Amino acid sequence: MLYENTITVLYVDLSARTTRVEKRADLKAYFGGVGVAAKLFEENMKPELPPLDEQQPAVFAIGALSSIYPVMTKTAAMFVSPLTGELGESYAGGRLALALFMAGYDAVVITGRHSYPCYLSITGQGVEFKDARPLWGMLSEEVWRVIHDNEPLESNRSIMRIGPAGENKVAYASVNVDNFRHFGRLGLGAVLGSKNVKAITVTGDRSIPIPPAHLKEYFKVYRSIFDKVTGTDIMKKYRGLGSAAYVIPLNDMNAFPTKNLTSGRFESAEAVSAEAFAEKNLVRKMACAGCPVDCIHIGQFRREFKTEGYEYEAVNTNYDYELVFALGSYLGIKTTDEILMLIDAVEETGMDAMSCGVVLGWATEAFQKGLLSTEETLVPLEFGGTENYVKAIWYLARGANEFYSQLGRGCYYAAQVYGGQDFAMTVAKNEMSGYHTGYGILVGSVVGARHSHLCNGGYELDRDCQQLTSLEMAEGLLKEEKERCMINSMIICLFSRRAYDRPTIIAAGRAVGLALDDECLTQIGQRIFQTKMRIRDKLGFDLKQVQIPKRFFETPGLHGVLEEKTANEIIDFYGALVAAEMKEAGNTVQ
Amino acid sequence: MKLIFKTGVLASGLLKQGSLSNPEAIQSRESKYLITLEIGVLNIAKILKIKEMRRCIGCFSCMTSCAVVNRHNHSLAKSAVRIMTAGDLSGRMAAIVCVGCTGIRACAEACPYGALADREGGGVTLLPDKCTGCRNCVAACTFGAVNFDSTTNKPIICKHCGVCAQFCTHGCLEMEEA
The missing domain is CATH 3.60.9.10 (Aldehyde ferredoxin oxidoreductase, N-terminal domain)
Incomplete structure (x- = not known):
């Protein structure tokens, strides 16, 4: 404490x-x-x-x-x-x-x-x-x-x-x-x-007195960070349009996963952009406790629930980039109102929006290809078919039949049962994220300790670096994964990582008596990373066993079509780097 | 004789002590106020007003800054301002803080020990030496704006210092001329 x-x-x-x-x-x-x-x-x-x-x-x-x-x-x-x-x-x-x-x-x-x-x-x-x-x-x-x-x-x-x-x-x-x-x-x-x-x-309501020796420095640092996040452009995007501001740039990069990743470009991107949400649906913004950046965007839509008599219900729910991808472009949903309808169903039933959208994307394609029929899906699924998607979300949440129970295990498992593994878009069994930017995001999600796009931010390497060798990519991912272990020990919201550079973290820590310096931050990141690698090992994860769905190597992204061989090469480099590090630290890892 | 506290007197007192030249005193962005950790923000004849609560984002920066500046504490329970959720998940927020009564102040009226003196411009000032922690003032405020500090066993009385308004980025709390 x-x-x-x-x-x-x-x-x-x-x-x-x-x-x-x-x-x-x-x-x-x-x-x-x-x-x-x-x-x-x-x-x-x-x-x-x-x-x-x-x-x-x-x-x-x-x-x-x-x-x-x-x-x-x-x-x-x-x-x-x-x-x-x-x-x-x-x-x-x-x-x-x-x-x-x-x-x-x-x-x-x-x-x-x-x-x-x-x-x-x-x-x-x-x-x-x-x-x-x-x-x-x-x-x-x-x-x-x-x-x-x-x-x-x-x-x-x-x-x-x-x-x-x-x-x-x-x-x-x-x-x-x-x-x-x-x-x-x-x-x-x-x-x-x-x-x-x-x-x-x-x-909680306990008293937490600030020791007199720290008070002045603490308030000075608090205020300088407050001014940085509210008064400069560093977090302007999150305060303004919100994370959905990524829709247009990612679409322009061919990296906005669309219709079960059959494309990286969505023809209705503008209609579901943050700008469109802001104009049509945005009714208020909110923040987490202790954060003056109001990145939580609440959109409103109204739904007529009787065909006559002017009977409407108004629904407020939150939208963010990942939701607009998973329950929007990925399912071919073309309007902001319809995306909000799907978000509302996911919110109320309590599911991860990203996984939910991605499993429905696989189910839609499997249905189109005849691997599934309405015997399984109960309603016909087609890209853009909002009404049936809402029903499918409720079927999923409640495990309405054997098929939806299997789908509730994730599309990796569902594809084992019904086929279509090549287009069940998971990375080490976790459904993909909304960035088809290149090797950084793909390999980063495979090797990341929890297979999330946030483990090591591989999409940033894809965006910022054109010509990385496989080894440089592996080293870049490993470095960022450790850095995020350190950041997440504080825990700094990743939206504000540019506001919290290392000198700021050190100043913030020292102001309340934590003896931080650059070396110490590096060691914290390393210690946590190694703990996570030990956990991963004990839980039986083996990097060599990961099979990447073929679709990732078919649909062009920011840097064109990816090669499976190159992806595997980066994975091997990463595995070797981690094994060497763990050996040196006295741990063993597969 | 009724005791009236003039914030201006406090300010000039500080001036004499040379606090304005104190490098630790932090000048605000708008240079309207002078924040010192010793007594909070000095405002001469201004009063805190709850303005546009529909715009409140629920960041609690007002509570944090009040607790830090006025109570030297990280706990929001020490803040004179409280922000509450009112309504549903996306509903508006409500601010509960001293509204700066003029005329007879119910909290001061309820105090049997004369520990709450009228503050010039509205509201009251706590005279800690006279306070016994009886909580009559807490019960007397219809608005529920008198918070209680169980550590010091005394009410948390809003000074109308304005630090909360300074950290409010959406104009929900503002200082007005009294």
């Missing part, structure tokens, strides 16, 4: 309904965020058991500088992913990090399974196990409202919850946090669902 020489960990055993708090000095070497989460996860995971076994842990951790500087608003989660069977890692904003900080916990480790649906009420005083049987089956916003109204009115409170998809253990079910923030990727929702946890609320 800040200003202390220990990390405060709250352990919750759902089976025994017991909790304990440990103050651990040894975890300080892992700093916070993903570092502390990785170490706690490594200690508590059970590689020999299935991902949704009740003994598997769900670990949450806030960063070393969480909530005391602008834009430091995220919480890290680690779990065994039911989608990939290996390391699950996800981040959410909202008010969770602030609430945990105010409650006095750096990390929470949840194990076991409650005998009936419950929700946890975590405060500085302890944990209450509350009855959630009446909430089981409820949609995301309704659960939020019930808990919001039932629990004492507090401003420093966070509410996370799962929807029907999490209850039904869809492998990419999300956990929705406060206002449209999510632990989206890799299925934390299913993990909580398997533990009979419908929701978790965190409230």
